[in-house]
Amino acid sequence: MRLYFTSAARALLTAGLALMALQAPARAATVTINFDAGTALGAEATNLYVAQGVRFPSRPIIAAFFGNQLLQQGEERTCGPLIVEMSAPMGVREVRLRVLNRHLRSYSVAAYAGALQVDLNEFSARPPSFLEPLPPMSRDIVLRAGADEGDITRIVATPSADCFDHMTIDDLVLTTARDIVPIDPVPPPVPPNVVSVLAYEMSQGVMSRLTRPGRSIDTRPDTRLQGLPSKRLSFVAGRNLAVRFFLGASERDIADFNSELLIVVTDRDGTARTRTITENTAGGRSVPRTRATTPLAQQRELVLRRAQVDSSLDYVIPGTFLANARSMRLNLRGSARYGILHQINVSFKGPYRMGVNLFRVRDPGAGPTPTMITGQRLVRYLEDIFPVSGNIRLRHGGTLPVDSTAATDCSTMLGNLHAAAAGTTAGTAILNVNYWSNLFIARNPPGCLGYGWYNTPGALSNLSPSTAGQEIGHNIGMNHVSSGHGESAGGTLGDWEAWPYLHGAIGVVDEASGFNDGAFGLIMRRNGPPPRTPDDFGTWTLSPIAPCQTSTDTLLFPRCAVSDSNVVHDLMSYGPAPALPVWGNELWISDINFYRLQQWFDRCIALDPAHRFFTGSSASFNDPVGACTPAGIRVLPPATTAAAAATNPREILLVSGRIGSDGALAALQFVRKLTTAQLPLTPPGPHALVLRNANGQQVRIPFAEQRGSGHVPDVRQFAVIAPFDPALRQAVIELNGKAVRTLERSGPAPAIALLAPQAGELWRSPLARIGWSLTGLAPQALVYAQYSPDNGASWIPLGLVPAWRNYLELDMHDLQPSKQALIYLSVSEGLRSATALSKPFVIGNVAAPAPPAGDGAAGR
DSSP states (O other), X not given: OOOOOOHHHHHHHHHHHHHHHHHSOOOOOOEEEOTTTTOOTTOBOTTTTGGGTEEOTTOOEEEEETTEEEEEOSSTTOOOOEEEEEOGGGOEEEEEEEEEOTTOOOEEEEEEETTEEEEEEEEOOOOOOSSSOOOOSEEEEEEEOOTTSOOOOEEEEEOOTTOOSOOEEEEEEEEESSOOOOOOOOOOOOOOOOEEEEEEEEESSBBOOOBOOOSOSEEOOOOEETTEEEEEOOEETTSOEEEEEEEEESSSOBSBOOOEEEEEEEETTSOEEEEEEEOOBSSOBOBOBOOOOSHHHHHHHHHHHHTOSSSSEEEEEOGGGGTTEEEEEEEEEOOTTTOEEXXXXXXXXXXXXXXXXXXXXXXXXXXXXOOHHHHHHHHHHHHHHSOXXXXXXXXXXXXXXXXXXXXXXXXXXXXXXXXXXTTOOOSSOOOSOSEEEEEEEOSSOTTSSEEEBTTSSOEEEOSOHHHHHHHHHHHHTOOEXXXXXXXXXXXXXXXXXXXXXXXXXXXXOBGGGTBOSOOOEEEEEEESSOOSSTTOOOEEEEEEEOSBOOOOHHHHSSBOOSOGGGBOBBTTOOOOOOEXXXXXXXXXXXXXXXXXXXXXHHHOOOOTTTTOOTTTOOOOOOOTTOSSTTTTEEEOOOOSSHHHHHHSOEEEEEXXXXXXXXXXXXXXXXXXXXXXXXXXXXXXXXEEEEEEETTSOEEEEEEOOEEBOTTSOSOEEEXXXXXXXXXXXXXXXXXXXXXXXXXXXXXXXXXXXXXXXXXXXXXXXSEEEEEEEEESSOTTOEEEEEEESBTTSSOEEEEEEEGGGOEEEEEGGGXXXXXXXXXXXXXXXTTEEEEEEOOOEEEOOOOOOOOOTTTTOOOO
């Protein structure tokens, strides 16, 4: 295409071209940069010379060599090219520079026009030779762009491949086609987003103290107890273990941080097992930027983060994988960019096993009998808060009738229930456990929520898991914590202790007292089906329990300042129960009492005499009768066959009663029973039961009184089991070797006849009745009933009822179906007694009733 211009247009075009020629930059001969001129030694030279059209994006520094300043890339023994960039509008055609090569290593210097290399100068180091002199340490290099090549915009000086030396240049001289045009400076470097472990904690229901990593990567959890600085919380083999890492990013939040946990477990036999897992809990994997500028601010920030699960990396190692663990090493690893973030070493004790012999109390005046669903819920709660491995071994001891109108206080009720249950067997024995207790659950115990004996396996509880846990805690020997809520009648009974935490809490923040973290609880729940193998880690939901139930800074710091109803109290407190995750309005356990339970399971310390608890004495108490190993029971050789057990049943005699504060005895009971396997051991004490028969033979059994908890007046109980002797003539109860009560057998032998069931009778209606008749006994005598579902191989208690009733009504849903069922009755008045044994009869199947509304609900 041709363009035609008029004469006027030609004149305008000529004038415009002349004006552009006047405005064009003038031609420049050279631009010289001398690194000595007014530049501080050690300064970064990146943008020092942008006004002269030169910048150094590789960020070299001003260094010195024999009094001269020059440009050096990196520090000694580091490798990297030195890069020079020049303003393109200047039109650089030639570059002169001096290269200092102190160690005579190979290097290259290249010039580029954009991405195209236009010139190259190389130096190849040769092996030393005696025939040739060494080359000079410095060389002047000239790089040019050819006539048909673009302007030089970039110089790259590359050191030797072995990275032995760094690049150093001096006297940079540029020959340009046009005048100097400043170049844009190199933007400041984006600082790396460094991720670090601010703290971590480990939990098996109670979180260890927050541990802040020191310089060493090899650390152990800081599990010092608040108030008990000399004692450390260890971890239990076979128990689920949660590990929580609180990370911080130096520059910006990370929404999804990828990491993995390397787990190396060494078992007690020396076997090592290894697993690598990613975060296996529900919740976020975010890493927030660390904003705290002081240690105190960071401490408070971590307290807030502990109550959440979306700002920590959380892992759960199932107890099945730790069943025989002796030690464990954990490595938290980020991506290749972050490497190993932290390492933890852990040691284990145990495993510890626990059993519960559960009895449900049937009291028509109080409402429906608690169901086994309720009992299982109570036991599941104990598994959460007690340091036990795996599941608590639950045995259904049976259903016992109680008339709450006759038992007007919990002490009497527990005594009657214990008299009915002690010395009997139901199903499989609870063996191979560190501790077990008899737990009686009633819908509405008279005058209390629960009642437990100290140092004796016997606990009465309502339907609240917290109450059951507290009473079993008394069985083990733990005090009430504080007396701020009416515990022990305001402390007048003495079974309470001064508590280091506010209001009997599990461990709230109190910075003035040095309790800076708070002792958090933690509930772990596996999502989905149970594990198929020990290596099946699954996914979990974690629910932290903050001791101070608020997220408001001013109510948390410097001291928990919420109302008492928003404080999570220790299991052994009477404090109100806030709404906990999973469990509702219940209490939790402190690190202090979790530690005590560990010591109990680990060393099996008998806490007798009463009131001598872990906080009250430093002495160690031996267990002369094996009250907790094995399982607090004596195993008698079982009968060879069920028929032999039925034809030759072994009878025992239970003697129980009360001891007043003045030492007087009251409410004495003598109960004959059948047993085939287990007998609870009687802890020795200052008392003794002496039994003498007509032939002059004597049995002497020392025993200790049983002290109860809480508001019950200072009345102590006892229960002693002895072999039954038909020739028994005298019973003496001694205190410190002196007789305080003597009973003689006198009068004719009584008789009891069993009227129902008859031989071969079939029971299949919802209700059944045992009937009897008596002769030769006063109406206030007590009748004790047992039944056997297996023709005498085991005997299950049915209850202890007044003789004048002449019957005992049973709920058939509480009985096991059987084709060879037996009923055993005994009646006692002092040392006079009689028994009756039924012929085999049949207990049929009965449809299970619907559970009462609200039977599984929480409540204290």
